[in-house]
Amino acid sequence: MGLIDALEQGAKLTREEWRHVLTKRNKEIADVVFQKASAVRDHVYGKKIYIRGLIEFTNYCKNDCYYCGIRRSAGASRYRLSKEEILSCCESGYAYGFRTFVLQGGEDPYFTEDRMEDLIRAVKSEFPDCALTLSVGEKSEKAYRKFREAGADRYLLRHETANREHYKRLHPSAQTLEHRMSCLAALKRLGFQTGAGFMVGSPYQTTECFIDDLQFLQEFRPEMVGIGPFIPHHDTPFAGEEAGSVELTLYLLALVRLMLPCVLLPATTALGTASENGTMKGILAGANVVMPNLSPQNVRGKYLLYDNKRNTGLEAGESLALLKEAVSTIGYEVVTDRGDYQSLKGKKN
Template structure:
């Protein structure tokens, strides 16, 4: 039995088998086999629904100096901003009018937003929009901080592990950051009852089929409810400015693999996919994804949340153009769902 057939039958492989499967990423027969099964599974569990997440990028200050990131603390040319509590709530109000039932508060690791400030913001959102889910994506915190946010009403947490290989992690991060800490944060989030999301960049500098196999093995072990992957895109203000962007086709192949490995997972067709390929998000949905994350941030700040170059910030990416997004989703046989879109257990 081939690795693809084994994955379809058992929903899991060894690291060596994942590496062997990834060698087949450009084999049309293997791609179609996995894509067909991935679509079957996402339709089995989620029908034709595509869930929307209203993304609010509320601060681009960050204490970390991750080598690939445009808002790293070492980038002196970044135009920094923070949204006020009221501005965040206004983003939610606009999103609520547009039919969004999940708000994603995403930012750098910004010490100004203390636990107390975050708790207050979460409680206000949950009080004003009790039927909506709150997702946080604000990096590595202590178990106690995560507990406070959970008790305040946070439902989900996104924390990409970026790579499960220690040597590769060192290539992408400064010495004061540790893969072991990142993994422990993910396990803490799961223990506290968050719907937890991990993920990685596809094609990041130094990545190999073996490191990707390690990522898949880690996801298989962690069993997150959400997985966010997208092609690596270089930023001009980083040491990786001249590296090439990650492959769309490999990203799509991995989306299908992850859907089969974790059939009930919430799997976004990411902004990065839409940045590298004008039809990237549609292709992501066709490969097994079932989530899109339009931007609810104030228009004046969208270009400042500059993780990588040429990020799409207007047009369809603007949450206000929900009609355009609905049309894009419908073009590949799905429909936007006006609901929280929780992960199935």
């Protein structure tokens, strides 16, 4: 476990060392890594699990990413929520105990900089004690600055893969890894708590791709990292591809926790969809964030990035009591808290 211990102490592993960590894993090694990751998370955040109220406010998207069920070419049933509907979702979530809202959507041209700025100001005015996270894709630095000045606190923009050739095989030529990375750098400069992340098991992914991802995350040091298994969608070019491994996803979650001890690390909806107990497994692997869905019931089935996406049970905002009970059975506590990123003095993070 020498390399795992080195990673925990803040060492930057070489490509060969990362290759060893990724290819030589077995159940015994993974179990130790999970235990170490949980201990690190507990040291920073205690037994607290933070909740984010997810509001999927538009499934229109101008992009045509080959893996995504709301890609421009997909036959999705499209919708947009009004400002009033979004605020109603926030009001319900606030009553349940949510103190962070996540506005997530496709790259919808209808939601211009000005419309987004107005929406952000409305949410922050109505719920000033809450954090607001945006997940609306690649924008200009000018737009990001407007969103930040309007009151947005965090921004999720998964890089999907840090390998240039792999990125090209997942996206049309109009989208580039260089532009995605420049957006992430801009978000950091503007003071957002910034989230990156990648899929596990996407088509054409190799061990070398994972090494690129992990080395990028260690250099970029995002405040949030979203990792979930690739799950195919029937209306995409990757419809016939195999889903990503839950076990490898959990292992990578744990490695990220060891590498970035203070990171806000979700047990993603994709993980909860791919495995019956995926949310709990994610927490036991080092995750400390869960994102139940607050979207109106009549649109949840339309925001399908992948097939069979769960939006009921533990994945539903109105079922928070069920989530609290499930989390308590593994020794953790869902808390009513903004759940901001914390840094530890003396920790390399």
